[in-house]
Structures are given as structure tokens and as C-alpha cells.
Amino acid sequence: MKQSFKYSMPSYALALLFGATLSVGTSYTQARSPANPNKVLRYAFPVAETGFDPVAVQDLYSAHILYSVFETLYTYDYLASPAKLVPNTAVALPEVSADGLTYTIRIKKGIYFSPDPVFKGKARELIAADYAYSFKRLLDPNLHSPNSWLFEGRISGMDSAIQQAAKNGKFNYDQPISGLQTPDRYTLVIRLKEPNYNFPMLLAHQPTGAVAREVIEHYRDKAGYAMGHPVGTGPYVLAQWTPGSRIILKANPDYRGYTWNFKATHPEDQKIVQQMQGKKMPQIGVVDIQVIEESQSGWLSFQKDGLDIFTLDGELPAQALKDGQLKPELVKKGIQLSRIADPSIDYLYWNIQNPVVGGFSKEKIALRRAMAMATSKEKFINILAKGNAKKLESPIPYGVTGHDPNYKSSIPYSVKAANLLLDRYNYKVGKDGWRMLPNGKPLVIEFMPSSSSARSMQMAELLKKELANIKVNMVSKPVPFAEGLKAEKQCKTMFKASAWIADYPDADNFMQLFYGNNIHATNHTCFKLPEYDRLYEQSLKLADSPERDLLYRKMSRLLEFYAPVQFMSTRYRTVVAQPRVIGYKKHPILPAEWMYIDMQDKQP
Known part of the structure; x- marks a missing residue:
């Protein structure tokens, strides 16, 4: 999930039992919301x-709202560690066929969309067809969903419908799809083209939340x-x-x-259990969010x-913590x-389609590699994160299934060495003291900060100094x-920083960031390499x-060789509450x- 490049976040693994009926840790009732x-x-x-x-947004902050309004088939247990997938609107975890291709999912009865005029005063029940429609929206080529990667190329019979929609400019949502069927009102059957062991986790990701077709068709832009x-x-x-300012749920x-x-x-979770056990949920009546x-x-x-819960990033953890604990005055x-170790990565990347830094020629690879070699991860962590992060060696963060704690990057x-590499590939230093392109034209690297905030500008200034050490001129365009x-x-x-x-807590969610078919979705490096795609x-x-881990190591080495990206750190997330x-x-x-x-209670 796309995150703004602000600091506060590394790790853990997953426990997932296929085909087993698993208690959600909750028992649903028919009563109206007990929220105060x-x-x-x-x-x-x-x-x-x-x-x-859900089909249009990909950032972490909008996801807070999606998760609150729309419901996915599955979710995660609130306290379980390692993370445990549990049913949400589904009755149980999917029934999976012996060949690993067919998933049969039963939907709970008696779940309703929140009232809306489009329903004309009638209670609108959630049914299996709502999920089928929502999944088709993710793959509608005319919507250009950044979340299409979740199902793209996976569902049997879907490719022909996508190709037809691309030709005539309209997706036929009523066209039968062999791999997406609803044999009855509460049963969803998904047939995959190939086995995918992570597929149930995809069904817990916010973009797969159910929307009502009539709502979308009435309110769409x-x-x-x-x-x-x-409406969920x-x-x-x-x-x-109020866009960019305030959200009230x-x-x-x-x-x-x-x-x-x-x-x-x-x-340490026993106190939470004692405080919360047996309460009717949710309890909180209003969530007031400020930007x-x-x-x-x-x-x-x-x-x-003025705030009840707040995430400390940048220099703030150092102000609030000592030796990883709250300072006495706050206690x-x-x-x-x-404070947890998050499954996250912070990285710098170069657009492989950009005429200045992109391409696969030796001199372009040398330019990107030299910039990566000139950027200190230690400075990045100590100056920007104030030590609230760990150095990252590979695309797979600490604790996520598939992470190799012994892996070391080949880019020192x-x-x-960075200066010698640029000299070797004819990036000469001009009279103005900056390097030129091999063709003698000025070399200017444009860095795009995510905003004009002090944090983003501090990052831009640090990178400018780092690249100046190899006589590469960098300008910022926030x-x-x-x-x-x-x-x-x-x-x-x-050239941009990303996070x-x-x-879902598996290496696949990170390796897909560089998969060629995910360009225009999650692959912002716009990197497309047949060998990498084949391994993925x-x-x-x-x-x-171990067999899958070997593929990941090969893919990581390819990223280092072609240098579309430099992995910097993985963060701690530090949250304080009143x-x-x-x-x-x-x-x-x-x-x-x-x-x-x-x-x-906060009485009015």
C-alpha cells in the first residue's frame, strides 16, 4: 500500500490455514450499532x-476510510501475532479445491448496506454478486485502477472480457465469467488460472471491499x-x-x-483483553480526522x-521516547x-522510462548505480528518521514471510567508487563543476518531493548534498x-522517494512493486525486465x-544490477494515545x- 514518505515504521509473519473454519474472535449480533x-x-x-x-485509491490514509466504510470478505485478528487471517463478511475461510485453483466462499446472511436514497427506502442486503461486481471493477480497463494488480491475470475467463472492454470502451459487467460465479445469492466461486498461495490475503485488502452497483452507477463521475x-x-x-482538511465518520x-x-x-495484551472482553462493538460513535x-x-x-491518537514520525520519537519507552513526564x-515494527520499506527510485536516468544501456545503469552508491542509508536513518528505522538490504522487510536476515545488498x-564509475562511463565534470551527460549536455537530476513540508524539504536537501559529493546536480520540484x-x-x-x-504480510506484496505488468499501478519505477517478470x-x-526464497534472491540481485531502485530503510511505528x-x-x-x-465518554 502506497504510503507518504514520512517516518514512523518493519515486521512479522503470517499464520494462515486454508480450508479451515476459523473463529474471528468475534460473534456477530443482529442488534443496531451500540456506538455512543x-x-x-x-x-x-x-x-x-x-x-x-476502493477501485480508485491506493494511499494509506484513504484506506483508513475504506476499511471503516466497506467490508472485505476477510480481515485480520486484532490481537493475533503472527498476523492471522479471519472471516469478515464470509462465513469461514475459503474452501479450496485439491488443485488449488477453485475457491468457494459463503457470504453471511443479514448484512446490509447503509441506507442511501438510491435504495429507494428498501433495506439493501449484501450478496455474493456485490463482490463479483466489485472485483470486475478492479479489472475494468477503462477505470485504470491502481489496484488492478490484485486480480490481473489471475481469474479464469477474465482476460477476454478485459480485451473486449479495451476495444469497445465499455466493460460488460453482465457478461458471464467462468472464473467468477455466483451459483446462489450467498455463494461466490472464484476459479484461478494458476495456483496462488497468497490469494486469500488479497481478499482481505481494502480495494476488494464490496460496493453496491446501483450506488456506483448513480454517483460515479x-x-x-x-x-x-x-456506501458500504x-x-x-x-x-x-472537506478535502485535504477534515473527515468525519x-x-x-x-x-x-x-x-x-x-x-x-x-x-502485554492481557490488559486489553480485560478492558474490552464482552463489549458490544463498535463503541466509538464519531471519528474526527484532521489533515x-x-x-x-x-x-x-x-x-x-487536541488529538486522542497520534503517530510520531520524524524527530518526534526522539522527543517522546528514551530507550524505546515513553519519557517519565508522559507516563x-x-x-x-x-510501538511496533511495521512491514514496510522506504526506497529511492529512478524512472526507467525517463530519457535522462532511464534505459538499460551500460551508461544509464552506471548513472543510477552511482547515485545509489553515493546515498548513505545511515544518514538517511539518523538525520531523517532520527534513528527510528532499520537499514534495509532487500525489497523484503524484516519479519515478512520471505525475508532473509542474512541477505546483503551488492551495492555498497x-x-x-561512485565517482570512479561515472568517470569510467564518460560523465565528465564541466566548467561549472557539475557532471555532464556522455553526449556533453548538462546532467540535471529532478527530484520530486511528496509535498513542500519541512520533512520533505529536509530529505531533498540531504539528497542534494549526497549527489553533490559525486558532482551530480540535483534540483527539487515538490x-x-x-x-x-x-x-x-x-x-x-x-527521481523520487517512496514508501x-x-x-498483506508476505514478500509477494513487495516483489510485485517491480513486476512489469504493474506499471501504471504499483510499479512506479516503470521497470520492465522479462527475466524478473518470469521469476516473479x-x-x-x-x-x-527455500525454493521460493531462491527466486526472491535472484529477483533482488536483478534489481541491484539494473539499479532502478535503492532500498533505504524499514521503519518503526510509534503511536501514542491519551x-x-x-x-x-x-x-x-x-x-x-x-x-x-x-x-x-466525552460529554458535550
């Missing part, structure tokens, strides 16, 4: 959201998106939205609710009791700490976060194993925990 409207949780996003249509009118079956509804009064019954897997781009401003607001105030930090996302998908960047936090496609057919917050623990995958927690 006087319980208002105040929250902050460090960058602006982009919208609320010219691009086919319903960005400002999300989840515990919250969008009550107010209110408890969905018709949400079915559940009884909190999660089990502690770590001793606060400057981290210091957010921290000041939290300290003045005295009753402030709570949740060496300014001397753009708003949403515009940066758009430029990435259109392969219109040159990715796991959509082979890895999808394998469960976690004393009135009850039962909070940061989850490594779920983006919004407010449906699992409680808080003391």
Missing part, C-alpha cells in the same frame, strides 16, 4: 486523502469513480468531508455489531489534548504507547501528495519455501483500529 455518539475519537493524517472509491459518496456495509459512514446505525472476544497472544502535514503541529495538538500524564555505500501519485502512475517522474507498507510469475505458484483511550494496540496490517477500541 458522545465518544469522539480525534485523529490526524499527515497528508491529504485522495478519495473513497466522468472517470467512473464514486470518490465522494462511499461497514461500521462507519462518511458524515462530512459517524457510526453506521444499521451496522450489525459484534461482541469483542479476541485472545491475547502476548502477555495536519507538519508533524510538530500534530504533536503540539496531541500534547494540548505521569497517563499517555499510552504502542562508496562515494569514491508537488502535492495526490499529484505525485498521479505522476508516478503515468511514469512522469525522474510501501504491506497490504514462478514465485506466485509456490508456498513459502489516557481516555481504551484497548488500543497498533496493528501491523489493519489501517484503522477505532472499530476495535473504546474510550471514556
Whole structure:
């Protein structure tokens, strides 16, 4: 999942039993939502959201809203560690055929979409066809979904429908698809072209949440998106939205609710169990979200009791923590700490389609490699993250299934070697002191910060100094976060910093970032190499194993050789909560925990 390049995040693994009926840790009831409207949780996003249509958005912050409004078939246990996949709107984990190709999923009865005028006063029940429609939307070529990679090339019979839609400009949603069937109102059958051991985890990712076809067709814009009118079956509804400024969620009064019954897997979670056991959920009636781009401003607001939960990034963990624990003055105030190692990567990348830094010729590879060699990961972590991160050697972060703790990158930090490499490939230094292209034209590297915030500008300044050590001239062209996302998908960047936090806790979610078929979706390097793609496609057919790990090592070495990317660090996530917050623990995958927690009444 795309994340803004702000610091606070590395790791863990997955326990997943196929074909087994697994308790969600919850028991659903037919009662209306028990949420208390006087319980208002105040929250902050460090960058602006982009919208609320599951097919259209990919950033972490919009995902908070998607997860609150729309429901996926599966989700993750709130307390289980390693992360455990559990049913959400599905009755149980999928029934999987012996050949690993057919998934049969039963939908729970009695789940309803939140009321909307488009339903004409009638209760609209969630059915299997809603998921079939939602999955087709992800693959509709006319919608250009950045999340199409989830199902692209995987579902039997879908390719011909996509090709036909690309030709005539319209996707036929009523066309039968052999690999996506609804034999009855509550049964969804998915037939894959090839086995994929990660497929159930894809069905827990926010973009696969169910939308109602009539809602989309009524409220969609010219691009086919319903960005400002999300209608789902989840515990919250969008009550107010001022783009880039404020979002207010209110408890969905018709949400079915559940009884909190999660089990502690770590001793420190016993307190949460004692606080929350048996409560009817959700308890929080209102979630009030502000966009606060400057981290210091957010921290000041939290300290003045203007926010209830706040993520510390940049220099803030150093201000609040000592030896990984809250400072005594914060403990005295009753402030709570949740600090986890996130499954995330921070990286620098060069657009392989860019005429200056792109291409596969030896001199272009040398240019990218030299810039990677001249960039210190230690400085990156110490200056930008204030030590709140670990050095990253490969595309697969710590603890994620497939991570190799012994892997070492073949690209060293060496300014001397970087200069020698540029000299060798005829990047001569001109009279102005900057290197030129081999053809004698000026070499100028354009870096695109995600915003004009102090944090982004600090990163740009650090990179400019690093590249100046090899006499490469870098200029910065900051753009708003949403515009940066758009430029990435259109392969219109040159040099950029990016970050990715796991959509699901497996190496595949990170290796797909460089898969050629994901250009214009998640592959912002616009890197397409047949050998890498072949190895990636082979890895999808394998469960976690030494054989699959070997493929990942080969793919990682290819990325180092062609140098479209330099992996920098993987972060810690440090979250603080006010004393009135009850039962909070940061989850490594779920983006919004407010449906699992409680808080003391804040009377009007």
C-alpha cells in the first residue's frame, strides 16, 4: 500500500490455514450499532486523502476510510501475532479445491448496506454478486485502477472480457465469467488460472471491499469513480468531508455489531483483553480526522489534548521516547504507547522510462548505480528518521514471510567508487563543476518531493548534498501528495522517494512493486525486465519455501544490477494515545483500529 514518505515504521509473519473454519474472535449480533455518539475519537493524517472509491485509491490514509466504510470478505485478528487471517463478511475461510485453483466462499446472511436514497427506502442486503461486481471493477480497463494488480491475470475467463472492454470502451459487467460465479445469492466461486498461495490475503485488502452497483452507477463521475459518496456495509459512514482538511465518520446505525472476544497472544495484551472482553462493538460513535502535514503541529495538538491518537514520525520519537519507552513526564500524564515494527520499506527510485536516468544501456545503469552508491542509508536513518528505522538490504522487510536476515545488498555505500564509475562511463565534470551527460549536455537530476513540508524539504536537501559529493546536480520540484501519485502512475517522474507498507504480510506484496505488468499501478519505477517478470510469475505458484526464497534472491540481485531502485530503510511505528483511550494496540496490517477500541465518554 502506497504510503507518504514520512517516518514512523518493519515486521512479522503470517499464520494462515486454508480450508479451515476459523473463529474471528468475534460473534456477530443482529442488534443496531451500540456506538455512543458522545465518544469522539480525534485523529490526524499527515497528508491529504485522495478519495473513497476502493477501485480508485491506493494511499494509506484513504484506506483508513475504506476499511471503516466497506467490508472485505476477510480481515485480520486484532490481537493475533503472527498476523492471522479471519472471516469478515464470509462465513469461514475459503474452501479450496485439491488443485488449488477453485475457491468457494459463503457470504453471511443479514448484512446490509447503509441506507442511501438510491435504495429507494428498501433495506439493501449484501450478496455474493456485490463482490463479483466489485472485483470486475478492479479489472475494468477503462477505470485504470491502481489496484488492478490484485486480480490481473489471475481469474479464469477474465482476460477476454478485459480485451473486449479495451476495444469497445465499455466493460460488460453482465457478461458471464467462468472464473467468477455466483451459483446462489450467498455463494461466490472464484476459479484461478494458476495456483496462488497468497490469494486469500488479497481478499482481505481494502480495494476488494464490496460496493453496491446501483450506488456506483448513480454517483460515479466522468472517470467512473464514486470518490465522494462511499456506501458500504461497514461500521462507519462518511458524515462530512472537506478535502485535504477534515473527515468525519459517524457510526453506521444499521451496522450489525459484534461482541469483542479476541485472545491475547502476548502477555502485554492481557490488559486489553480485560478492558474490552464482552463489549458490544463498535463503541466509538464519531471519528474526527484532521489533515495536519507538519508533524510538530500534530504533536503540539496531541500534547494540548487536541488529538486522542497520534503517530510520531520524524524527530518526534526522539522527543517522546528514551530507550524505546515513553519519557517519565508522559507516563505521569497517563499517555499510552504502542510501538511496533511495521512491514514496510522506504526506497529511492529512478524512472526507467525517463530519457535522462532511464534505459538499460551500460551508461544509464552506471548513472543510477552511482547515485545509489553515493546515498548513505545511515544518514538517511539518523538525520531523517532520527534513528527510528532499520537499514534495509532487500525489497523484503524484516519479519515478512520471505525475508532473509542474512541477505546483503551488492551495492555498497562508496562515494569514491561512485565517482570512479561515472568517470569510467564518460560523465565528465564541466566548467561549472557539475557532471555532464556522455553526449556533453548538462546532467540535471529532478527530484520530486511528496509535498513542500519541512520533512520533505529536509530529505531533498540531504539528497542534494549526497549527489553533490559525486558532482551530480540535483534540483527539487515538490508537488502535492495526490499529484505525485498521479505522476508516478503515468511514469512522469525522474527521481523520487517512496514508501510501501504491506497490504498483506508476505514478500509477494513487495516483489510485485517491480513486476512489469504493474506499471501504471504499483510499479512506479516503470521497470520492465522479462527475466524478473518470469521469476516473479514462478514465485506466485509456490508456498513459502527455500525454493521460493531462491527466486526472491535472484529477483533482488536483478534489481541491484539494473539499479532502478535503492532500498533505504524499514521503519518503526510509534503511536501514542491519551489516557481516555481504551484497548488500543497498533496493528501491523489493519489501517484503522477505532472499530476495535473504546474510550471514556466525552460529554458535550
